[in-house]
C-alpha cells in the first residue's frame with residue numbers, strides 16, 4: 169500500500185503560533201502532540217465527513233479518534249446537523265429555561281435505567297464533579313473510591329503525577345480501586361468504611377475485557393453494605409455499549425451515572441443522572457449551577473443523536489464492527505508473529521491497541537512505530553480506537569491493508585532490536 173505524499177507545513181506553522189499563546193498548545197492533552205508521533209502525525213484537523221477527516225494541509229485520513237469518542241454517528245451527520253441548524257435560527261441560549269431541557273431529560277429517563285432525575289453539564293469532568301458533590305451531600309460522608317480517570321477537577325486528581333495547584337489535603341479524601349479486583353475495594357472499606365461517600369467506577373475501563381466474576385454487581389453490593397453510593401462514570405461507555413449505557417448492557421443499575429462523549433455527536437453537553445430520591449433529598453442544600461447548562465444547540469443535537477442511535481440500532485453496529493476490527497487486528501498481528509507484543513484489547517465498543525516492551529524496544533516506541541506507519545498510509549490512530557456508525561467495510565479493509573504494511577516495519581524493528589532507527593518523529597509520551 170502506497171505511503172501518502174503529504175506535508176505538515178501548515179500544522180507546524182500553527183503549532184508554533186499556538187505555543188506562544190495557548191498553554192501546552194491544546195485544550196485537551198489527548199489532542200496534543202505528545203500523544204502522537206510529532207513530526208509524522210498531523211497536528212491540526214480542519215474538516216470531517218463520516219469517519220474521514222482532513223488535516224489543515226489537505227490530507228485525508230480515516231479517523232479512529234472520532235473527536236475523542238464524541239462522534240458516535242460520524243462527522244457532518246445530516247440528522248444532527250439539521251437539528252442544530254433549526255435550533256440556531258431560534259436562539260442558542262436564553263434568559264429562562266428552555267423546553268428542550270425537559271425533552272432531553274425525559275429521553276434519558278426513557279433509555280437509561282438509573283436515570284430518574286438529572287442535571288445537564290457541559291463536560292465529563294463537571295458531570296463527575298457534580299455526581300461526587302451530590303453523593304457527599306446525600307450521605308454526609310467525604311471520602312471517595314475512584315477508578316482510573318474521571319476528569320481534571322480537584323477532587324479526583326490530587327493523587328496524580330501532575331497535581332501542582334491542587335490542595336494536597338484532598339489526597340486524604342481519595343482512594344483508588346483496581347478494576348475487576350474486588351479485594352482492593354474491600355481493603356479500603358475495611359480501613360475507611362464509615363467515611364466513604366461513594367464508589368465511582370467506569371463499568372468498562374480502557375484496555376480491559378469488561379467485568380469478570382460479577383465484579384460490578386459485587387462492587388455495588390459492597391458499597392451499599394458499607395452505606396456508600398455506587399456510581400458509574402459512563403462518559404465513555406454511555407450510548408456505546410447500549411443506548412442505556414453499559415449499565416443496561418450488564419444489567420447492573422447504579423445509584424447515579426454520568427454521561428458525556430456519545431451523548432450529542434460532538435456537541436458540548438454532559439449529564440449527571442440518578443435515582444430521584446437522591447436528588448430530592450439534597451436539592452435544597454446544594455449549589456450546582458452553570459450559565460451554559462441550558463445551551464440549546466447541544467440540547468437539540470443530543471435529542472436528534474439519541475433518537476438516531478435508537479432508530480438505527482447504532483450500539484449493535486458498534487459491537488459488530490468492533491468485533492470485526494478486533495478479530496482482524498489480532499489475526500494480522502499473529503500472522504506477523506507479533507502477538508506477544510501488540511494486541512487489540514477491550515470489548516468491541518471500546519477497543520485499544522496494547523503494546524509491550526520487546527528486547528530494547530520500549531512499549532511507547534513500538535506504539536509510536538505503529539501509529540507512524542498507519543498515519544503515513546492515511547489511518548489516524550490517537551488516544552484510543554473509537555468506532556462510529558460511519559465506519560464501513562471499505563474503511564476497515566483499507567485500515568487492515570495499512571496495518572499489514574505497518575507490522576512489516578515493526579517486524580524489521582524487532583529483528584534489529586531497534587525501533588528508533590525506524591521512527592521518523594518523536595515517540596509518544598504518556599499523559600498521566
Ligand SMILES: Cc1ncc(COP(=O)(O)O)c(C=O)c1O
Nearest residue numbers: 291292293317318319401403404
Ligand atoms: C471516563 C472519563 N470520565 C471523565 C472524563 C472527563 O471528560 P471531559 O474531558 O469532557 O471533562 C473522561 C475524559 O476522557 C473520561 O474518559
